[in-house]
Amino acid sequence: MRCEILLAAAALTVSGPAAAHSGTGLPGGLGPGFMHPFSGLDHLLAMVAVGLWGAVLGNPLLLALPILLPAMMVVGAIAGMVGLPLPPVELGIACSVLVLGGCVAGGIKAPAWLALALVAVFALFHGYAQGRELPSAADPAGYSAGFVLATGLLHLAGVTIGHLNRRPGGMRVTRGLGGAIALLGAAFLTRAALS
Numbered sequence: 001m002r003c004e005i006l007l008a009a010a011a012l013t014v015s016g017p018a019a020a021h022s023g024t025g026l027p028g029g030l031g032p033g034f035m036h037p038f039s040g041l042d043h044l045l046a047m048v049a050v051g052l053w054g055a056v057l058g059n060p061l062l063l064a065l066p067i068l069l070p071a072m073m074v075v076g077a078i079a080g081m082v083g084l085p086l087p088p089v090e091l092g093i094a095c096s097v098l099v100l101g102g103c104v105a106g107g108i109k110a111p112a113w114l115a116l117a118l119v120a121v122f123a124l125f126h127g128y129a130q131g132r133e134l135p136s137a138a139d140p141a142g143y144s145a146g147f148v149l150a151t152g153l154l155h156l157a158g159v160t161i162g163h164l165n166r167r168p169g170g171m172r173v174t175r176g177l178g179g180a181i182a183l184l185g186a187a188f189l190t191r192a193a194l195s
Contacts, residue, residue, distance in 0.1 A: 028139035033146025036130075037154060042093050042188050043126060045181045047151050049100035050119060051158020052174055052181075055165060056107055057115060064112075065119050066155035070148050072120045073127030077144075080131025089132075090192040092125030098185025104178025107171065 037043050047069070054065040079086065086092070099118065103110065110118070130147065134140050161177065164170030 028143050030139075030142040030146040033143035034150045036143075036147055037150040041184070042097055044154060045184060046093070046096045046100055046122065046126065047154035048158040048161070049097065049104055049178065049181050051155040051160075052104045052162045052178060053100055053108075053115070053158075054155075055159050055162020055174070056104060057109060057112075061112055061115055062159065064116065066152065066159070068116055069119050069123045069126075069155070070151055072123035073130070073148075073151070076124035076127025076129075077131030077134060078127075079124070080128040081134060086125070086128050088192070089125050089129050090195075091189065092122065093129065094185055094188035094192045096122035096125060096185070097188055098182050101178045101181030101183070101185050105175050105182050106178070107175060 037047060050065050050069055054062040057065070076086075100122065102108075103118075134143065162174055164173050
């Protein structure tokens with residue numbers, strides 16, 4: 001447990017605000033779109049946590065969750081582009097990090113419908129944040145393609161790390177990572193609630 005607390009503290013000291021979604025516009029293009037998921041620790045951790053949780057849940061959710069998330073992010077992005085109202089987005093994103101990390105940490109074997117519903121709702125928040133910024137991008141299609149590619153790679157990283165569950169002591173490692181992600185999610189949620 002001390003390791004997770006140290007990891008969380010270290011990440012908080014080097015990370016910027018959880019709100020990587022300032023709404024100030026995007027440079028556009030494939031490269032900036034690809035880099036964006038790596039610029040916000042909140043998004044990065046949520047995407048890795050989806051892959052980790054998929055590894056905990058096993059088939060068919062191992063594949064279904066990483067497919068569902070970008071599809072629902074598109075729905076959220078469209079909602080953001082047209083300005084549909086949504087509850088506070090940064091709170092939703094912070095909750096996604098906290099809950100998904102907690103599911104990994106606890107080794108939660110949720111029923112398929114619940115796991116899919118959770119990921120779908122959280123994906124709406126992540127997509128909405130992008131959709132609010134996307135219309136001002138110089139090349140929205142290229143930006144979106146880069147963003148989806150990077151998101152898929154983050155899922156793959158989570159799934160790959162989740163394969164440690166098959167090794168002796170591997171479950172402790174993945175649950176520890178889930179605990180660290182959940183702690184950071186709690187910090188993001190506190191920061192979002194106070195701003």
